[in-house]
Amino acid sequence: MRITSERLRADARGNRDQILNAALDAFRDHGTDVPMKNIADRAGVGVGTLYRRFPDRDALIVGVSHAHLTRLAEMAAAARDEEPTAWAGLTRFLAECLELRLGALASAIEPTLHRAIKAHAALFEVRDRISEYVDEMITQARADGDLRADIAADDVKLLMTLQVHSGPGDPDPEAAARVLRIVLDGLRPQPNSAV
Template identity: 50%
Template sequence: MEKAKRQGTTRLRADARRNRDLIVAAARRLLVEQGVDVPLEEVARRAGVGIGTLYRRFPDRDALLRAVGEDTLRRLVDLAETAWREEPDAWHALCRFLRGCAELHMGVLSAKLEPHLHQRLRAGHDLHEMRQQVTDAVLRMTERAQADGALRRDIGPGDIALLMTTHVYSPPGTPGEPAMARVMEIMLAGLRAGSGPALPGTPRTDDDLRRYIAVEQPPTD
């Protein structure tokens, strides 16, 4: 009897987690398509759950948007770590990371989430740690790729941060993914060492990267 009860509880927890993941995934897609004002009923419908299930997981719109922001940041950390672990060198890791940022629609999500939840998305120790992980990964890939002679020297880590949120407009009714993929390859070609004349201005620095990803500098003595 007790064993059956435990199994039932485990199954309920798994179902609850599955529903939560479905809701967050649906919300992320709809944010890209329609923006932060998308009806929550539409989110529930796209997730395949009832509106009551959505509200049990997320009592209001801000709670759902914050969950999307946190989930996206976790995906970004995983993307950076996987690229570094699986690619043969820093250049290929950096390219895979930037392509993944485009596939995650980082540009659209940042533009739509940040103005709405600017302070909330920057609060919390867990979010700070994830942001720091992304910052460390970008610094590592940038520095190593330049040391290997693959990445041009007039690119700074802050420049890579800007490319992480690149977004390409596509007219209504036309698929945006092929256009974004093509633009990303154009940008990656331009990052290659010896790919063209010197860039205007100066490279954006480590500090620019930290400000862009919202990681506070440690206090100096």
């Protein structure tokens, strides 16, 4: 009986993760008004399963937001802890944010997320953790002389949602990486500069 209940819990967690991942992709691609049936179809589950896990759209948005923010916090902590310098950690984290198309997701979720934060302490806590990790990297990169002194934490946090649009058939698939390099160059102290 124990094996069966553990298996059911694992299946339920798997369904929940599938739903959250599908919703994250759907929200990023189509906004938060995407039909719930489309999300269930993407997740490979029935609509009833989706509604058992998330009774309404707001619950799903909060669930997606928490999972997404938790992933960002883990990415920021890993970049901070694994890279040899704060600058390397910061640039890795910003590159990962761009790769995740964080800007597109933020455009879809942010208005709802701000309302949700007021009602859900778990979202507030995880956002604080992201801010703490990014602030630590910024402070250390400044102290190391790798980041301009006039760059504020809010400036870097805005760059987390950098979007680079390249249309279908774009001859330069490296456009996003090139734009990120240009942005990062702008964050570096200039030689013979008072800043």
